Amino acid sequence: MDATVTTQNVSGATVPVPMPMPASKVAARGVNVHYGAKHALKSVDIDIRENQVTAFIGPSGCGKSTFLRCINRMNDTIASCRVTGDLRLDGQDIYDRSVDVVQLRARVGMVFQKANPFPKSIFENVAYGPKIHGLATKRSEFEEIVEKSLRGAGLWEEVKDRLDDPGTGLSGGQQQRLCIARAIAVSPEVILMDEPCSALDPIATAHVEELIDGLKSDYTIVIVTHNMQQAARVSQRTAFFHLGTLVEEDDTAKIFTNPRDERTQGYITGRYG
Amino acid sequence: MNTIFLLCVLLVLSAVGYRMGKASAVGRQNGGTVRLHSLPSYYGYYVALWCGLPALLLVVLWTASSDWIVKSLVVSALPDEIRALPADKLSLVVTDIRNIAAGNIASAAATPAVQAAVDTYLNLAGMARSAMWLVGLAAAMFGLLLARSHVAPSMRARNRVEGIIGAVLIVCSVIAVLTTVGIVLSLVFEAARFFVAIPAADFLFGLTWSPQTAIRADQVGSSGAFGAVPLFTGTLLIATISMLVAVPVGLMSAVYMADYAPARVRSIAKPLLEILAGIPTVVYGFFGALTVAPFVREAGALAGLEVASQSGLAAGLVMGIMIIPFVSSLSDDVINAVPQSMRDASYGLGATRSETIKKVVLPAALPGIAASVILAFSRALGETMIVVMAAGLAANLTANPLNAVTTVTVHIAALLVGDQEFDSPKTLSAFALGLVLFAVTLALNILAMRIVRKYREQYE
Numbered sequence A: 001m002d003a004t005v006t007t008q009n010v011s012g013a014t015v016p017v018p019m020p021m022p023a024s025k026v027a028a029r030g031v032n033v034h035y036g037a038k039h040a041l042k043s044v045d046i047d048i049r050e051n052q053v054t055a056f057i058g059p060s061g062c063g064k065s066t067f068l069r070c071i072n073r074m075n076d077t078i079a080s081c082r083v084t085g086d087l088r089l090d091g092q093d094i095y096d097r098s099v100d101v102v103q104l105r106a107r108v109g110m111v112f113q114k115a116n117p118f119p120k121s122i123f124e125n126v127a128y129g130p131k132i133h134g135l136a137t138k139r140s141e142f143e144e145i146v147e148k149s150l151r152g153a154g155l156w157e158e159v160k161d162r163l164d165d166p167g168t169g170l171s172g173g174q175q176q177r178l179c180i181a182r183a184i185a186v187s188p189e190v191i192l193m194d195e196p197c198s199a200l201d202p203i204a205t206a207h208v209e210e211l212i213d214g215l216k217s218d219y220t221i222v223i224v225t226h227n228m229q230q231a232a233r234v235s236q237r238t239a240f241f242h243l244g245t246l247v248e249e250d251d252t253a254k255i256f257t258n259p260r261d262e263r264t265q266g267y268i269t270g271r272y273g
Numbered sequence B: 001m002n003t004i005f006l007l008c009v010l011l012v013l014s015a016v017g018y019r020m021g022k023a024s025a026v027g028r029q030n031g032g033t034v035r036l037h038s039l040p041s042y043y044g045y046y047v048a049l050w051c052g053l054p055a056l057l058l059v060v061l062w063t064a065s066s067d068w069i070v071k072s073l074v075v076s077a078l079p080d081e082i083r084a085l086p087a088d089k090l091s092l093v094v095t096d097i098r099n100i101a102a103g104n105i106a107s108a109a110a111t112p113a114v115q116a117a118v119d120t121y122l123n124l125a126g127m128a129r130s131a132m133w134l135v136g137l138a139a140a141m142f143g144l145l146l147a148r149s150h151v152a153p154s155m156r157a158r159n160r161v162e163g164i165i166g167a168v169l170i171v172c173s174v175i176a177v178l179t180t181v182g183i184v185l186s187l188v189f190e191a192a193r194f195f196v197a198i199p200a201a202d203f204l205f206g207l208t209w210s211p212q213t214a215i216r217a218d219q220v221g222s223s224g225a226f227g228a229v230p231l232f233t234g235t236l237l238i239a240t241i242s243m244l245v246a247v248p249v250g251l252m253s254a255v256y257m258a259d260y261a262p263a264r265v266r267s268i269a270k271p272l273l274e275i276l277a278g279i280p281t282v283v284y285g286f287f288g289a290l291t292v293a294p295f296v297r298e299a300g301a302l303a304g305l306e307v308a309s310q311s312g313l314a315a316g317l318v319m320g321i322m323i324i325p326f327v328s329s330l331s332d333d334v335i336n337a338v339p340q341s342m343r344d345a346s347y348g349l350g351a352t353r354s355e356t357i358k359k360v361v362l363p364a365a366l367p368g369i370a371a372s373v374i375l376a377f378s379r380a381l382g383e384t385m386i387v388v389m390a391a392g393l394a395a396n397l398t399a400n401p402l403n404a405v406t407t408v409t410v411h412i413a414a415l416l417v418g419d420q421e422f423d424s425p426k427t428l429s430a431f432a433l434g435l436v437l438f439a440v441t442l443a444l445n446i447l448a449m450r451i452v453r454k455y456r457e458q459y460e
């Protein structure tokens, strides 16, 4: 996918790309998140690189999901949540008043921890996003998008003969890949995945990991995981969160072999024993 | 009064039984050397239940049957010429006897025979009361002593109490079920008597409803027409108008409550909306008759339409308002039951709130919403008071909501109000109408329940 395509948002308006290409797709500076009185994220600075897989690791409750949900403003649906600081997508302030959340979410797709297909047919599940964004009008165009997305999610061969069956009737792993297909059907630039494999068995997990590896040439991917091996296997960059702070972020190989911070060291080795 | 006092005494005895059972269980522990099978209180409950329940049962049975027994005894003691009277005259005499015994005014001056019967009656009634006390207290004491003699550390008091409680619950459910069955059967039998006089086809398909029949043979009057179609259409018309009001308003307010309203607004608005459901229907009836019906008539007059002063439209509108909370609170429940993850998925793809509701939440909740609409409809079919007050009694066969129409329930009420003979087709037709209404509502409720059950399975 070339630069003009990746920066085209759903409404077709081209976002000017400053040259040279920015080093980071998503840039956070001093991002703080409060849930009411609870300070959930404390001054996070990070650059998430384009066309790479970035893994977020850290103990439960450290704010990984919170940060992930800041990037596509899913936190807006939580009344008590307040986000401050500077968070940019392609240099554009995500929390700027002028930003259309609907378009932002079309550019930044999300895959959830628990597969959540709609109780509709497989076809309808994938066509949902394109339909609401008007990406296609004719049935044949939809069919094209659906096939492309399902192929992209590695699910096409398994479901091509039963596109009209309910998406909820698939196996857990297939459902999660269906959700990935649904996310990529709107051609996002960034895909956020919050523990996408936590409900899957090892074989389905391997499937999804393979898929993530293949997707990174077209998309920027952020994945939250509790599985160290998974982070090591799929990501190029790894960020370690602890108690609401981003402790360190570096090349995955470096984090796992030679972390700078002893908390990172402790967390990683603790897991492996 | 008397019975209530006896019941109190039984309660006290049971409490005594509880203490005794508990104390004797503790006492038989031999100072802790023998372990009790259950907690001491279970031995107490065991004795209390054995003391109270059989006695209660006997007292209830006695109260129910003693009146009948006393009456038979009194009647059998009456002189032959009175006993030879026809059944209705005889029952008049019995009523007189009771009235005089109770110190009320009787219909006829007491003859010596009646006076004698009154004395017997008072005598027997007094005996019945004493017998009730005797039987009740004896049963309670017997149960208490028997149960207490059973108390031993090894007795499984806990399991036995559980068994007794289970039995009590079963009896209560059986009473509820039998009552329902009884009501339905009486409906069916009375309706059957009606259909003997009037062919079912005439009733179900006849177009004229005019149930006045000649009471005396020489009376000039119609022989009665029992075509219920005008009532059915009136019922449907009013119920349909009410659904046209209640479904859109109820559904939209449910959507607002579930997905739009901030928590604070929701916490105030939802109970307020549910208060609507608590307003007695007769109050809606005032509102319909005094406010809405005149308003509809005047609005119609302004538009150059002729509107009856009691119109189907007015009744339907008011009934619609009454039913809003049914639709909205049931729909609100099913809309809330749609998992948040469905909404997240939709928002995550960039859908707006209304797109999410239209394309994800409502389709997922549709079966439940359909069920709530069906339940509301069957509620509308069964509503009486509003229609009596706002729509009137005229059984017109019309689809025009501006005319006066009436419903099945209103006619049931009208047919049974006042003095009625229970063998004329006029009165019996009420049972036939009731049966039809019951069958339709039952079918609708079963349908709604099925839909809801299917929908539940979808998410579990």
Ligand SMILES: Nc1ncnc2c1ncn2[C@@H]1O[C@H](COP(=O)(O)OP(=O)(O)OP(=O)(O)O)[C@@H](O)[C@H]1O
Pocket: A035, A038, A040, A058, A059, A060, A061, A062, A063, A064, A065, A066, A067, A078, A080
């Ligand atoms: N909706 C919310 N309201 C209030 N507090 C919240 C909310 N969501 C998260 N939090 C709090 O914010 C902190 C970070 O939560 P978050 O879900 O981001 O953790 P996480 O790193 O994703 O944990 P896990 O690995 O268990 O998913 C936690 O202390 C949590 O209790």
Ligand SMILES: [Mg+2]
Pocket: A064, A065, A066, A194, A224
């Ligand atoms: Mg999380």
